[in-house]
Amino acid sequence: MKSLHKVSHGAQIFLRIFALVASAISAWLMLTAEEKAIVYGMAMSAKYSYSPAFKFAAFANVVASAFALLSLCLTFIVIRKGNPSNYFFLFMHDLVIMSVVLGGCAAATAIGYVGKYGNSEAGWLPICDHFTSFCNRVTSSVILSYASTVSFLFLTVISALNSRQFRLSNS
């Protein structure tokens, strides 16, 4: 049972560090995404702040990286104490952060898709032909954000399992 706990603790610490790094890089890529181009003779620019979906995705990743760091510190305390109630607190944290980052990912994907392929029925033209660097940066940001979401999803399951397993081992 002890080796199982060690694997669970190791996985938790690894996933929190991974989510922290993925979300931090994702937020940085999104917040610094900017490109100027001449489109049909007009000077135009693309910036993450032009889209509420991209702003929300960046905000979600900033929050996620901050809370991943905070929860990493808390994890060490929770592991030392081994109280199932603390694991339940971590579970609630992971569930909420996962939901926020997932919402940001989905919204940014939807807008990114229109940016790349347009929507002919609505008359929305694709912009990625003119803003290739901007689009690549946003795509990388969204991919990293999905990686962070998956980490928080696993963390949610691990925290829920831990709040049971520790009870089982203590009882």
Next chain:
Amino acid sequence: MKSLHKVSHGAQIFLRIFALVASAISAWLMLTAEEKAIVYGMAMSAKYSYSPAFKFAAFANVVASAFALLSLCLTFIVIRKGNPSNYFFLFMHDLVIMSVVLGGCAAATAIGYVGKYGNSEAGWLPICDHFTSFCNRVTSSVILSYASTVSFLFLTVISALNSRQFRLSNS
């Protein structure tokens, strides 16, 4: 402790029925959203299937309502058996379905926002001035989908709590 379990069971059954109804109506509203209009002298139409985000939101709600019904039946079996492992199975179910519906909501909100307010920087014009009925229908669908997401979020927490509480009361 028994009365607490009764409240938990009642809340679970209510939330599953609520999620089932909300998701089913949301999917129906989205799948039947269609409007024809004359825009600048041209015959145009708006349909949910023109947007991958709306298609995904409709699909997510169909899946959610089907699984809400299935999990409602399973809940009665799980309540009778009272095995915490079964509650963990319900927890995994609720977590996955919540994530899928939330993804659909966020994507549909992002596209709906562009449909209503446009995006002047990208040159995407709003379409809701011409397709009022379509936009109202999609808005109602998305609101109901958020209601279903919140239900599944509560269900995820209740299932996780139950898988602990039943252990605590049995130990």
